[in-house]
Amino acid sequence: MKFLARNLAFLTGALVMSSCGIFGGDDDELEPAELLKFKAKVSIKKLWSAKLGGESDFLRVALQPVGDGHRIYAASRDGNVSAFDPETGKQLWRTKLDTDLSAGPGVGDGLVAVVATDGYLIVLDAGNGGENWRSYVAGESLATPLVRAELVIVQTVDNRLRAFSAFGGAARWTIEQSTPPLTMRGTAAPVPAGANVVAGFDNGRVLAVDLASGGVEWETLLSPPTGRSDLDRLSDVDGAMAVVGQDIYAAGYQGRIASIAAESGQILWAREISSYTGVSADWNNLYTVQDGGEVIALSRRTGAEVWRQAALLRREPTLPVSFSTTVAVGDFEGYVHFFSNLDGEPVARVRVGSSAITSGPVVVANRLYVQSDAGTLAAFMVREPVRKRDAPDIADEGA
16 A cells, blocks of 8 residues: 555656646747757768667656667667667667566666566576566666666665666665655666665655665755745656766756765755756766756866757757767757757757657767667767868878
């Protein structure tokens, strides 16, 4: 009964938020921003595309490609898990599971992990796609599983973080946080930080948990709830988190973006920016999307705003990711937009298809991988400019 009550509360929150327009708010009557016309300054080449499976029906599931340095893995809503050669797009194996999927894949230790809508964690062999085991996680998961230190870590929408043995699926430990009366649909994917796993929760808290023991190393309130109503007090940490060196970066809805010390949980700096997509990082900047759709770059070290781009207002942009000299963002019409990482100006645009892109693009090595809600996976690269033959070689100058 306790579990049922939690799910009803979550469902109520999701329905309320959809009616209030999480992705539009009072601007429901306003149209999405029209696509800007601009002169492309960066050439983007499509390398290959592949059909993964069926559509995800705008459910905003957490299906996103991932790489392990040798292969690219991806999963479809209707239960297909596939491995591809990153250079050619050749399908190396495909496993058809007997269930719909809501999250994954996660990869590590020669394993590929996905989570089914019926509450099962399913782990496959990364080499051939054969199923190794499945374990019941007792809840819906909308977060990519983490495979780390011979464990598979799963976070469910009822604010539970659970660890299973990577070799056999036996339960190792569970962490549980309180669930507010209203929550948004989504869960932050747990991320590794040294010997810990870091997770964000719907009560606005970020925890570091020891991988081996399941003990809480530190706990930080990222987004303190404010206001009188349950709606006003929403402070979910649902978006992506980033780890660079000893710094953790996280964002909360109706809250703030903060830099957190990985060793202590101390907040190093914070900015009042509300985001449900979370943050990504490169060595210099953080990238996020504010609720209305503005793409924002912040200095990673100080939190100072570097640039802000409003070209994607109400286009439901995905989490921005750093790609070469650009920042790549998907939208609800299947476009991938590329902005300069220096000043945020548009430099290129491609289209994967007419279906929405709700999972953020993924960068592996020098390739960008994008999965659409129609179940299409596409790979892109930046086309280097052709050098004129009569141009002097830099090495010959001054010789």
